[in-house]
Amino acid sequence: MRSSKSVDVRRQAIVTWINQHGHTQVEALAAQFNTSEVTIRKDLAALDAQGLIIRQFGGAVPAVANHSVPDALSPKTSNVISSLSHIGECAASLVKPGSKLVIDCGSTTSTILPFLSQIGGLVVMTNALATANYLTQCEKEPTVLMTGGTWDAQSQSFQGAMAEQLVNAYSFDIAFIGAAGIDVNRGTTTFNELTGVTRAMAQAASKVVVMASSKKLTHKMPNLELGWDTISVLITDEGISAQDKQNIEEQGVAVMIAALNGE
Structure with missing residues (x-):
């Protein structure tokens, strides 16, 4: 059974990864963090609710409030x-x-x-x-x-x-x-x-x-x-x-x- 601490650590790492790399697909995050796509989707939903990232269908982008917007997105x-x-x-x-x-x-x-x-x-x-x-x-x-x-x-x-x-x-x-x-x-x-x-x-x-x-x-x-x-x-x-x-x-x-x- 996964501890809440390990979940928190992974989610913090996901935020860091998305802020550094911009728009990232669920499949890529699952591979990066060696977990299932279902788990990643739940992580993204939780992080989105906290305003740490912006979830999009198929993946996520950095939260605008973080001023870490993907290059492909204009102001x-x-x-x-x-x-x-x-x-x-x-x-x-x-x-x-x-x-x-x-x-x-x-x-x-x-x-x-x-x-x-x-x-x-x-x-x-x-x-x-x-x-x-x-x-x-x-x-x-x-x-x-x-x-x-x-x-x-x-x-x-x-x-x-x-x-x-x-x-x-x-x-x-x-x-x-x-x-x-x-x-x-x-x-x-x-x-x-x-x-x-x-x-x-x-x-x-x-x-x-x-x-x-x-x-x-x-x-x-x-x-x-x-x-x-x-x-x-x-x-x-x-x-x-x-x-x-x-x-x-x-x-x-x-x-x-x-x-x-x-x-």
Whole structure:
């Protein structure tokens, strides 16, 4: 049986390695530290939750706060990563132990995952295979449910009538939904006509939380996905204008700003 001391030593070494080498794949870390990929994924989940590294699907990068950013990441890219991470942290603040969640596919919704890793007793349904894989590696592994359905390569998720039917069979405390675009007057918008699962998730949840960067406010797409009347909370970054924030709040949606400075 491994001692907690040996686990701590390995994790400290992993942080040092990632800070020195930049983005590192799980497979490489497993080989470097002579352990399994499952163990490495749990290590990365724990280290991410502590803010020591930033976990990405397939590996990890140095935490932006460490100022040890991989050469391939420009300052602008680093700011984007940090901004999205803060949106994920803000979203996770709404989650209580034992909550029943449904998480839609998307890069922004996935930013909540590291912050869920230390919340116990969760039940999480998702249509994203990568999200399910991440959650099953958490130290406090939630009960994970997959929607099933037909695999859509564009969204990297399961879609279709079967997925919708399974979502409709459950009830959730919170649905975390992304947005390809946001229309201040209408709601979330998309080019993708596969909106059935997202709408089913919203209908099955007591609270619908949309996670989207402020740049999505400049993306107005033809297909309305969720109207503001179905959305409880919008979590975005400081780039949203005061006027847009007011317009959205006037439609009954709480707007939470995930500030980079933590204020």
